[in-house]
Amino acid sequence: METQKGRKFLPDRRATCLVLIVIFICGIEALEMSTGKIPFLEAVNGSDVLLPCTYASCIGIHNLYFKWEFNDNGTMQKVIDSVIPTDNVEPSSIDIYRERVEFVGSSKSNNVSIIIWNVTFEDAGEYTCFGKNPKEKGKNHSAIFTLYVVDELRVVDNTLTIIIVSCVGGGIALLMIFMLLKNFTLFVLAKLEEKNKECLVSSSGIDNTENGLSGSKSTPKPTPKKA
Template identity: 75%
Template sequence: MEVRWIEFEPTKLGPPLTVLSLISTVLLGAWSTLALEMSVGKVPFLEAVNGSTVMLPCTYASCIGIDRLYFNWQFNKDGVMQKVCESTIPSEEVEPHVEIFRDRVEFVGKNHHNNVSILLWNITFEDGGLYTCYGSNPKEKNRNHSAIFNLIVVEELKVVDNTLTIMIASAVGGAIALLMGFMLLKNFTLFVLSKLEEKNKECLVTSSGIDNTENGLSGSKADSKPTPKKK
C-alpha cells in the first residue's frame, strides 16, 4: 500500500486569506462606527442629597439614523432589574409617548437632540443604585446598546476643604511671580550694563582724541613751525 502526502503551497493560499481578513476588518470597523450608542455623559455617577430632585441623563446616537427606536430605563434593585419607563421613538426629534412604571419619575428628554433623560423627584435612600439606559434600533437590524448611571443618595453633601489646594496654588503662583521678577531684573541689569559699557567706550575714544591733540601727534591741530632754509 502506497501512502502519498499532499503538500499545499502556502503562497497560493496566503494572499486570498489575507485579503479576506482585511475586508472583514474593514466591514467590522464600518459596522461599529454606524452602530447605535447610548451615553450617560462623561461622568456616569451623581451624588445627591436625600429628598432632592435629580436628572438621570441619557442620549443616543446613530450615524444612519433611527427608525422606531425602542428604549427603556431600568433600575437594579438588589440584583433584580426593574423597569422604570419605556417607549418607542418613531423618528428623530419626535416626542414619544413614554410609559412610566415607578412613582416620582418624569420623562424630560422629549427626544430633543436625541435626549431620553428622566427626572427623579424627591429621591430617597432606596432610589440609590445603578440605572441602565437601554436602546435598540430596528434600522440597524435591532442593534442594541446600553449605558449605566450610578445614583448615590447621601444625608448631606461633604464640604470639600480647599485650604491645601489654595496654599499650593498660592505657592506656585508666588514662585512663578518671583521667577518672572528675577528675569525682568536680570534683563534690566544687563540692559543698563550694556548702556554703561557703550558710554565708557565713547568716553575712551573722546579722551584719546583729546590726548593726541595736546601732544601734537599726527592728526592734531597744533601749529607746526616751518623748517629754516639754508643760506
C-alpha cells in the first residue's frame, strides 16, 4: 500500500514542482513596461509627439495601475494615471495632470501611450512610464523615454554615403565591362583558332595533290621511243 501511495504521490509532486518553476520564471519579470527599441525622440518645437509605452505580463493583470511622470530637475511630476481592471478591459477613468496631453492607448493592445500636442522647450526631458500589478504583490516596473525639443531637425549629411554608393556602383560597372570584354576576346580567339584550323586542312589537301599522294591524279610520263 505504501508503494502505491508513493507512486501516486510522485507525479503530484512533480506537477507541483513544475508549477512552482513556471511561477518562479514568470515572477522574475511578470510585468514588463517598454517604451520601444529606441527610447528617445527629437521633435521640432510646436509639433505633436507620441510617447510610446506598452506592457506585458505572463500571469495576466488585475487592477493594473499605470502612470506617466515627468522628471522636472529631479522632481517627479505626475502627467497621467489610471487603473486597468483586467486584460482587454479599458480603464473606466483617466486622470490627466498636464496640459496638452492626451491618452491614446488601449488595453486591447496592452498600450498606455500618450500624445503631447504642440510641444514646447519646457516639455523636453525624461518621461517615466510606470506600472504596478497587484498580482505581483507590490512589485514596481518602469521604462524611461527621453524627449528632445529643437528649433529644427538636423540635416543629415549624406555626402559620404553618396561617395561610397558611387564607388561601389562604379566598381560593379567596371567589373561587368571587364567580364564582357573578356568573353568577347575569348569568342574572337576561338573564331580565329577555328579559321586557322580550316586553313591548315585546306593547305594540307593542296600539298597532297601536288606530291601525287593517294587520292591525287598525276600526269603520266611519255614512253621513250626505240631507236
